[in-house]
Amino acid sequence: MDLPTVWFCIIALLWLGYLFLEGFDFGVGMLLPVLGRRETERRVLINTIGPVWDGNEVWLIVAGGAMFASFPGWYAGLLSTAYLPFTVLLLVLIGRGVAFEYRGKVDTARWRRAWDTVIVLASWIAPLMVGLVLSATVFGLPLDANGDRVGGPLVILTLPNVLGAVAVAAFSLLHGAAFLALKTEGDVRERAHRFALRFGVPLLLPVVGLLLVAQLREGAPWTWIPLLIALLTGLAALARQAVGRDGQAFVLQGVALAGAVVTLFGALWPNVLPSTLDPAWSLSIAETASSSYTLTVVTWVAAFGTPAVLVYQGWTYWVFRKRIGTKHIPPVHAA
Amino acid sequence: MDLLDIARWQFGITTVYHFLMVPLTIGLAILVAGMQTAWYRTGNERYLKMTKFWGKLMMVNFAMGVVTGIVQEFQFGMAWSEYSRFVGDVFGAPLAMEGIVAFFVESVFLGLWIFGWDRLSKRVHLACAWAFSLATVASAYFILAANSWMQHPVGVEMVDGEPRLSSIWAVLTNNTLLAAFPHTIFGCFAVAGTFVLGIAAWKVWKRDRQGMPHDEDRRVWHKSMRVGAWVALFSFVGLAISGDIQGKLMFEQQPLKMASAEALCHTEQPASFSVFAYGDVSRPDCESVKSITVPFMLSYLAHGDFSTEVKGVRQLQDEYAAKYGTHYPDDPRLGDLAGERIEYQPNLPVTYWGFRFMIGFGAVSALAALGALWFTRGGRFPRGRLWGPLALASIATPFLANVFGWIFTEMGRQPFVVAPNPNPSGVDGVWMYTAQAVSSGVSPGEMTTSLIALTSVYGVLLVVEVFLMVRYARGGFESVMPHKSSDDSEDDSDSGGSGSDDVLSFAY
DSSP states (O other): OOHHHHHHHHHHHHHHHHHHHHHHHHHHHHTHHHHOOSHHHHHHHHHHHTTTHHHHHHHHHHHHHHHHHHOHHHHHHHHHHTHHHHHHHHHHHHHHHHHHHHGGGSOOHHHHHHHHHHHHHHHHHHHHHHHHHHHHHHHOBOBOTTSOBOSOTTTTOOHHHHHHHHHHHHHHHHHHHHHHHHHBOTHHHHHHHHHHHHHHHHHHHHHHHHHHHHHHHHOOGGGHHHHHHHHHHHHHHHHHHHTTOHHHHHHHHHHHHHHHHHHHHHHHTTEEEOBSSOGGGOEEHHHHOOOHHHHHHHHHHHHHHHHHHHHHHHHHHHHTOSOBOGGGOOOOOOO | OOHHHHHHHHHHHHHHHHHHHHHHHHHHHHHHHHHHHHHHHHOOHHHHHHHHHHHHHHHHHHHHHHHHHHHHHHHHHHHOHHHHHHHHHHHHHHHHHIIIIIIHHHHHHHHHHHHOTTTSOHHHHHHHHHHHHHHHHHHHHHHHHHHHHHHSOOSEEEETTEEEEOOHHHHHTOHHHHHHHHHHHHHHHHHHHHHHHHHHHHHHHHHHHTTOOOOHHHHHHHHHHHHHHHHHHHHHHHHHHHHHHHHHHHHHHOHHHHHHHTTOOSOBSSOOEEEEEOSOOSSSOGGGOOEEEETTHHHHHHHSSSSOOBOOHHHHHHHHHHHHOSBOOOOGGGGGGTTOBOOOSOOHHHHHHHHHHHHHHHHHHHHHHHHHHHHTGGGOOOOOTTHHHHHHHHTHHHHHHHHHHHHHHHHTTTTEEEOOOSSOSSOTTOOEEHHHHSOSSSOHHHHHHHHHHHHHHHHHHHHHHHHHHHHHHHHGGGGTSOOHHHHHHHHHHHHTTOOGGGTOSSOO
């Protein structure tokens, strides 16, 4: 494999890491009012991701930075063309991050309700926007020869892209439920478990739909393999959930996500952002890749940096590995 | 306003705002790690109180720095896609490095630090504090490497009209970076030091006025105050020295920025330093500027002696026009500027006053720190009614100095986004006009929408952040120290055996 292809795979991997990690913490936010009926229960939910959500979000920042470094034309083309969805994504991520940190810092119901609203809205809107822009990069956008958008700011709202938005949100919701079943105890765990079982199949449907559309429109013969893996492990995850094997269900869901991401990026290859107007204007790996010197530099950084990240980020999850229940929540300690 | 103006206002507002949070985070994180180290080594409860209190204020601020930083990472591609395409081979690498090397460490170890009290051993927990605080410094290095490359492009060769990275080492050891990094870090400590000084002094003042006893808590506040003042004072000495080095470098690398900073219309030999203008600097015409000057001083600031010639705006403008062209290309993507004459002189009032406000506010806060050290020696604190409000007001000065410094350095680089090197220690022939850098596929309506939305959200969040900081400052140590006795009793009654310390020692 040449370096540009390696970096195409690394970008896919970074998005996979992001969707896996922030996927469940979006899900936790989405489920806040559903599974957290009392204040202490809502605090249980928030504290399952309290120490880790920020580290999860860095995967997005690094995915962006890595795209800039390795495929400037892709980074510039996608971000400027999907300007409004990215703006909305940034706004909700700002609100959500601040909400987690500030929610417990004043002890009044009104204060908490306000931040809860921000958390829930942002946790729904963010995966929708992520899904929208990821689908757009797979299915393409109306780009001219310079890589700039032709048409208004809403040309991104095509049917497949909207399906992608729904798919990422649906996956996040299911993934959040599986995570909570694994990380909590008591009533919250019970509800998360029941939620995952009851809504598992309907939530997987948009994901499967997205993969099939991608496969039929852009896919290669080999991408049927990850697609089938995604489908089978997704169902297997639900089966393990049904028998109460939370850990296995959560891991299998991760494998399903990996299958889905490989299918989508496999369908995208060798392009990075197709033009729906003229295939000659599509942005490809070869055209948008940085010089081999730059790619070599960032490869060294990634080769040493990424394993270290995986080790210490994994260690965080180990330190905070215990299930959390309402009895573990200390009294409010606010200014 | 056309697209370019909106994009520039958006970048300016979001970046200045982000840089209100960043210096406080960097400086305070290191100070808190230092306080925790003192606690670890001495076991003295006083340092634990300091760690907890200042750590809490740092966390309130840290969150804002993190979330506004994502905007920075993405808006190059969103609003400045032409820039991103042009410089991508060089500029993306330090950003990616910042993410992989610094952001992950910051976010992961901050989470461990916040939630890890009692879950981790004291030694490991302390190591987490140092990990995330040093990572903030590392991230400053990488982002300044990217910025310094825009001020002084090095380590590239031109291939097909675009800069190709040829030496990452040159980019990471750019002399502009080596001067800007210490200057920026000293600026961070000036902010954090004055912040600690201001709040702690206000606490001491308030206690004394309420006739509260000279107890241990007062000693801790007093100690905090003096630590802050020493840090601030030390930083200002560092700022003056590093600023002088940076200034001399800028006279070589961007002479027009410095000539504008002085409103130096005509070449002088020896050149005088303008202290304060009373003439009209609001017009771009530098002829009308009259100011109080110190003879020979500018020659010294620029070149380290009292006789060398310093070039004026007029001569430099002609030199630039001869070298980089008199008119913009007739490209429709340049909008109103297509085919127009290029104005090489940066906005004169902004550059001139930006430079003076940076130095002026810095000097005021240095004096405040010096005064604080003198008036509070030996546990003293002056009684007057104004000392408390004055202490709080002093917090603003290093923030303002930082803001004006950045406005000066970025506005002084105009009309370029990537500045050329007329006296090249960098690579000659690499430059880009700001007008060429903006996204061509984005409509002014979209950009206005994001500008309004981001500015409003930022405005609201600033109010919330200050509100929380005031509450914590009012609450003092009470509101940040774990209340042990009540915790234990509730655990016993509530959980029947499995204590909460086992799972969560802190929770949102």
